[in-house]
Amino acid sequence: MKRRSLMQRIGFFVLALTGTVVFAACSSSDSQSKDIDQLKFGIVSMESQANQKPAWEPFIKEMEKQIGVAIKPYYVTQYSGVIEAMAAGDVQLAWYGGKSYIEAAKRSNAEVFAQTINHDGTTGYTSHLIVNKNNPIAAEAKALGKNKGDEYVINNAKKLSFAFNEPNSTSGFLVPSYYIFTQNKINPKEAFKRLIYSGSHEATALAVANNQIDVATNNSESLSRLEGINPEARKKIEVIWTSELIPSDPIAYRKDLPENLKSKIKDFFYTFKDEEVLQPLKWRGFVAAEDKTWDTIRELEIAKNKAEIESNDSLSQEAKQKKLALLDKQLEEIKK
Structure with missing residues (x-):
C-alpha cells in the first residue's frame, strides 16, 4: 500500500481527533545598521562542539566576508538554549529545527527566511x-x-x-x-x-x-x-x-534586524554555493522559505496534544472540551 505523506497523515489525525557586542538599539530602521558590528549565530551542537567547529568555521568566515559584519558562533547543546538566547537578544541569527523554530517564532521574535538544501538536493x-x-x-x-x-x-x-x-x-x-x-x-x-x-x-x-x-x-x-x-x-x-x-531545517533571524542587514543576510544564504565549505555541513545550499512551510509540524503538535487530552482520564469532560477548543482555535489560525 502506498505510504501517505507526512502532511496527509497529519491532516487525517487532526480531522479524526476534532472532528560581547550586540545591538546598541533594537530598531528595524536602516539607520541603526551602523550600530551593529557583530551578529551572534546560534548553532545547536547535534554533535560535540569539538566536532562542530571545524565544519562551521569556514562557513562563518564566508558569511562575515560577504555580509560585512563580524559573525560570532554561539554553540549550545539544546534547542532551548538558542530559543532563549534569541528571545533575550543575545542571538540575532540561528539554525533551528522545525519544532524549535516554531517555539522561537512564538517566543523569540524569530523570522524564518531560508531553508537548507541537503547534499542530495532534497529539502x-x-x-x-x-x-x-x-x-x-x-x-x-x-x-x-x-x-x-x-x-x-x-x-x-x-x-x-x-x-x-x-x-x-x-x-x-x-x-x-x-x-x-x-x-x-x-x-x-x-x-x-x-x-x-x-x-x-x-x-x-x-x-x-x-x-x-x-x-x-x-x-x-x-x-x-x-x-x-x-x-x-x-x-x-x-x-x-x-x-x-x-521539512528541512529553517534559518531565522530576529524580526527587528535592520532591513538592509536582512537583505545582505538573505543574499548571502540564497547565493552561497561553495561545495567545499558546505560539504562538512552536509548541505548543498539554501532556498527562500516562509513561516507556513512548518505548518505541518504545527499541525502535528496540535494533533499530538489533542490525542493526549482525549486519553487523559484525570481531566473532566468540561476541562477536556476547554483545552480541545483552544487547540481547535490554534488549528483554525494555521489553516487561514
Missing part, C-alpha cells in the same frame, strides 16, 4: 529509531518486516531502555513521540524499563553504538554527519524505523 529529512547492529533486538525487529521497528519497540517496551533527543527536537522527539506512542495510546514514561533524554543526536547515536541504550531516536541528517566524524560508531548502528519526510 527534507527523516526521523529514525536506531539500535546496535550486534544487539539481538536488531534481528528481532527486522524479522517483523520492512520498517516495522516501531511495532517491535511497542511490543517489547517493558524490557527495553529508550532515549529521546530532547523535547524541543522535531525528529528526536515530536515525530516519533506522536507516530509511535501517542497514536498507540502509550505513555513512554511508563512503558520502558528505562527512559532518558540524551540532549543531542550524537549522544543518542553514541549511546546506541556503545550499547548503553537499547533503542534511540535519531535522524537521517545526523547519521550522515556521524558517518563523516565517527565512521566506526556509524557502522555499529542499524535503523529499524523511518518516518515520512520532514
Whole structure:
C-alpha cells in the first residue's frame, strides 16, 4: 500500500481527533545598521562542539566576508538554549529545527527566511529509531518486516531502555513521540524499563553504538554527519524505523534586524554555493522559505496534544472540551 505523506497523515489525525557586542538599539530602521558590528549565530551542537567547529568555521568566515559584519558562533547543546538566547537578544541569527523554530517564532521574535538544501538536493529529512547492529533486538525487529521497528519497540517496551533527543527536537522527539506512542495510546514514561533524554543526536547515536541504550531516536541528517566524524560508531548502528519526510531545517533571524542587514543576510544564504565549505555541513545550499512551510509540524503538535487530552482520564469532560477548543482555535489560525 502506498505510504501517505507526512502532511496527509497529519491532516487525517487532526480531522479524526476534532472532528560581547550586540545591538546598541533594537530598531528595524536602516539607520541603526551602523550600530551593529557583530551578529551572534546560534548553532545547536547535534554533535560535540569539538566536532562542530571545524565544519562551521569556514562557513562563518564566508558569511562575515560577504555580509560585512563580524559573525560570532554561539554553540549550545539544546534547542532551548538558542530559543532563549534569541528571545533575550543575545542571538540575532540561528539554525533551528522545525519544532524549535516554531517555539522561537512564538517566543523569540524569530523570522524564518531560508531553508537548507541537503547534499542530495532534497529539502527534507527523516526521523529514525536506531539500535546496535550486534544487539539481538536488531534481528528481532527486522524479522517483523520492512520498517516495522516501531511495532517491535511497542511490543517489547517493558524490557527495553529508550532515549529521546530532547523535547524541543522535531525528529528526536515530536515525530516519533506522536507516530509511535501517542497514536498507540502509550505513555513512554511508563512503558520502558528505562527512559532518558540524551540532549543531542550524537549522544543518542553514541549511546546506541556503545550499547548503553537499547533503542534511540535519531535522524537521517545526523547519521550522515556521524558517518563523516565517527565512521566506526556509524557502522555499529542499524535503523529499524523511518518516518515520512520532514521539512528541512529553517534559518531565522530576529524580526527587528535592520532591513538592509536582512537583505545582505538573505543574499548571502540564497547565493552561497561553495561545495567545499558546505560539504562538512552536509548541505548543498539554501532556498527562500516562509513561516507556513512548518505548518505541518504545527499541525502535528496540535494533533499530538489533542490525542493526549482525549486519553487523559484525570481531566473532566468540561476541562477536556476547554483545552480541545483552544487547540481547535490554534488549528483554525494555521489553516487561514
